Amino acid sequence: MEAYILKVFGRVQRVGFRRYVLDSAQELGLTGYAKNLPDGSIEIFVQGDVEGLSKFLEIIKQPMIPAKIKEIIKEETNPKPEIKEFKIIYGELIEELQEGFGAMQSIFADYWREFRDYRQEFKDYRQEFRDYRQEFRDFRQEFRDYRQEFKDYRQEFKDYREEFRDFVRRTDENFKLILDKYGEISEKLTIILETLIRESKETKEMLNETMKSLKEALERLPKASWEKSGKSD
Incomplete structure (x- = not known):
C-alpha cells in the first residue's frame, strides 16, 4: 500500500x-x-x-x-x-451551505454561458441555412434554364436528323441515276466495240484509244454528276 x-x-x-x-x-x-x-x-x-x-x-x-x-x-x-x-x-455548517449554493450558482453560470454560446451558434446556423436556401433557389433557376436549353438542343437535333435523312435519300437517288446511265453507256459501247472489232485492225486500234478516252470520261462521270446533284439540292 x-x-x-x-x-x-x-x-x-x-x-x-x-x-x-x-x-x-x-x-x-x-x-x-x-x-x-x-x-x-x-x-x-x-x-x-x-x-x-x-x-x-x-x-x-x-x-x-x-x-x-x-x-x-x-x-x-x-x-x-x-x-x-x-x-x-x-467545515462549519454555514461554510458548507455557502459552498453548496456557490457550487449551484457556479454550475448555473457555466450552463448559462454554454447556452448563450449555443444560442449564438444556432443563429449562425440559421443564417447559414438562409444562405443555402437562397443558393438552392439559384440552382433551381439555373436547372430550369439548362432544361429549357436542353429542349432547344433536342429540337435542333431532330431538325438535323430530318435534314440528314433527306440528304441520304437524295444521295441514294443520284447514285441510282448515275449507275443507270453508266450501265446504258457501257452496254452501247460494248455493242460498238463488238461491231468495230470485226472491221479492221486499224479501226480496232482507233477503237482502243477511243475506249481509253471514254473510260477516263466515265471515271469522272460519277464525281461530276454528284457535284451537279449537290448544287441542284
Whole structure:
C-alpha cells in the first residue's frame, strides 16, 4: 500500500470537486479524505494499491465542469491503516451551505454561458441555412434554364436528323441515276466495240484509244454528276 498527500489548485472549491474526488476514490477502492483549505485549494489524502492510485491521479486531472485544475502537488506519505473509507471532511455548517449554493450558482453560470454560446451558434446556423436556401433557389433557376436549353438542343437535333435523312435519300437517288446511265453507256459501247472489232485492225486500234478516252470520261462521270446533284439540292 502507498499513500499520497495531494494539494490541488485551481477552480476546485464550491464547484462539487470534493464530491467528484470522493466518487472516483470509492470506485477505485481507495481510502482517505478530501477537505478545503483556507487558500482556496483542496487537500487530498489518498492511499491504496499502486495501480489504483495511478488511475486516481489521472482521473482528478480531468474534473467535471465547472471545476478546473491548475496545479497538483503530490507528496508521498505514510499510509494510515486506521482509515477504512474515503470521506469528505466538512467545515462549519454555514461554510458548507455557502459552498453548496456557490457550487449551484457556479454550475448555473457555466450552463448559462454554454447556452448563450449555443444560442449564438444556432443563429449562425440559421443564417447559414438562409444562405443555402437562397443558393438552392439559384440552382433551381439555373436547372430550369439548362432544361429549357436542353429542349432547344433536342429540337435542333431532330431538325438535323430530318435534314440528314433527306440528304441520304437524295444521295441514294443520284447514285441510282448515275449507275443507270453508266450501265446504258457501257452496254452501247460494248455493242460498238463488238461491231468495230470485226472491221479492221486499224479501226480496232482507233477503237482502243477511243475506249481509253471514254473510260477516263466515265471515271469522272460519277464525281461530276454528284457535284451537279449537290448544287441542284
